[in-house]
Amino acid sequence: MTKLGRLYSLFDSVELPDTLPYTQVSDWELRFLYLLGRHHLSGRDRIVELGSGGGGSTYALALGLRESPVFDEKTGRLHAYDFFRVGKGTFATEKFFTAGTRPEGENSFLDDFRDRLEPFLPFLEIHAGDIWQTSDPDDSTPVEFLHIDIAKTARVFRCVSERFLTRLRPGSVVLHQDFAGPRLPWLHYSMGALLPYVEIAGPPIRSTLAFEVTRPIPEDVLKTISEDAFSLDEKLALISAVQERVDRDHTGGIPFKSVLELAKAYVAHYAGEHRRAWSIAKPLTGDEYLSRTRSDHFEQVRKAYEDDRATGGGSRLTRLVRKTVRG
CATH class of the missing domain: 3.40.50.150 (Vaccinia Virus protein VP39)
Structure with a gap:
């Protein structure tokens, strides 16, 4: 200890x-x-x-x-x-x-x-x-x-x-x-x-x-x-490393592995990778704790994904920046 x-x-x-x-x-x-x-x-x-x-x-x-x-x-x-x-x-x-x-x-x-x-x-x-x-x-x-x-x-x-x-x-x-x-x-x-x-x-x-x-x-x-x-993938890997070390809080009430998984969705969301963000977040909608306490989070990530899909992946400038970043 x-x-x-x-x-x-x-x-x-x-x-x-x-x-x-x-x-x-x-x-x-x-x-x-x-x-x-x-x-x-x-x-x-x-x-x-x-x-x-x-x-x-x-x-x-x-x-x-x-x-x-x-x-x-x-x-x-x-x-x-x-x-x-x-x-x-x-x-x-x-x-x-x-x-x-x-x-x-x-x-x-x-x-x-x-x-x-x-x-x-x-x-x-x-x-x-x-x-x-x-x-x-x-x-x-x-x-x-x-x-x-x-x-x-x-x-x-x-x-x-x-x-x-x-x-x-x-x-x-x-x-x-x-x-x-x-x-x-x-x-x-x-x-x-x-x-x-x-x-x-x-x-x-x-x-x-x-x-x-x-x-x-x-x-x-x-x-x-x-x-x-850090690159987007590096950030996701670093959060995964924390998930290996942190589980529930000391009262057993907060499932941190799920919370950190949703944080990964926000890494992608903030990077403008809305489809990837929703692909991470969507499986978590069945998590009892997150669905009860973070419904607005899911709505934010889902809406960004749907808007992104409706516009074919964002503005021309956004698509150009993403292409440049990906090399």
């Missing part, structure tokens, strides 16, 4: 406050964040949360750090990154406001976040805004812990890859919170590329995959990830 894996046995011992800020992260994931702060992290290197939202996950992690026997609040820092506002491109909900809805004329819940995290402000550094603007491209400080709940687009994941994955060292811990999201396949094939250099803690904790870096990650691997320089 991995060092991180030992934390699984402590889930039942965690009692988080009833006043925890609203969050879209499950109770299991909140407990794991608390356990990491309480029993694993030291604070000697950077502790980073990308996508703090309304503060529930930040609170759980900060509470664990406060109760840790080794974390020093005078020198250790928890860095929280987010837009801290609702609106297009933010993927935030109005429930992050204390009132539960957005006050008229207001779109920032930053003050609400600060109020909720007030007990931890002495060691909490808040970075509000677009991560491309709030993160430092020249910062090479090692990252001890990286919670990724912000990579909802390929654009943002590139920033995460360039400015944070490059700072991981052996012993660094990473949580991919959106690992059950088929529409975010960059999380899955990049994970495949990292497999030789990491150790997965155990079954995913609901939608979160936890792993620890065990070997230095080569610069060329990190560059390929940040530049998204």
Whole structure:
């Protein structure tokens, strides 16, 4: 069992406050964040949360750090990154406001976040805004812990890859919170590329995959990830490698092999290979979990396939680009 894996046995011992800020992260994931702060992290290197939202996950992690026997609040820092506002491109909900809805004329819940995290402000550094603007491209400080709940687009994941994955060292811990999201396949094939250099803690904790870096990650691997320089077939193969290592989540509720198979369909879908995407997705429509939770995904991929077929494979320019890529 991995060092991180030992934390699984402590889930039942965690009692988080009833006043925890609203969050879209499950109770299991909140407990794991608390356990990491309480029993694993030291604070000697950077502790980073990308996508703090309304503060529930930040609170759980900060509470664990406060109760840790080794974390020093005078020198250790928890860095929280987010837009801290609702609106297009933010993927935030109005429930992050204390009132539960957005006050008229207001779109920032930053003050609400600060109020909720007030007990931890002495060691909490808040970075509000677009991560491309709030993160430092020249910062090479090692990252001890990286919670990724912000990579909802390929654009943002590139920033995460360039400015944070490059700072991981052996012993660094990473949580991919959106690992059950088929529409975010960059999380899955990049994970495949990292497999030789990491150790997965155990079954995913609901939608979160936890792993620890065990070997230095080569610069060329990190560059390929940040530049998204894999071919379509390479991406599919990398996801297959993850499927060999990840099955159901620790509660048995999420069938990750099926989720990752649907992520493959999105790799093809984003590449404009809509027929191939539907050929991957169609057999999964009979999967009970996916048909119940991802019906909109199937509809999106199916519609793109039907539109592609109706137009004979897309526009003339699209067909020319595909022909050029295929050589």
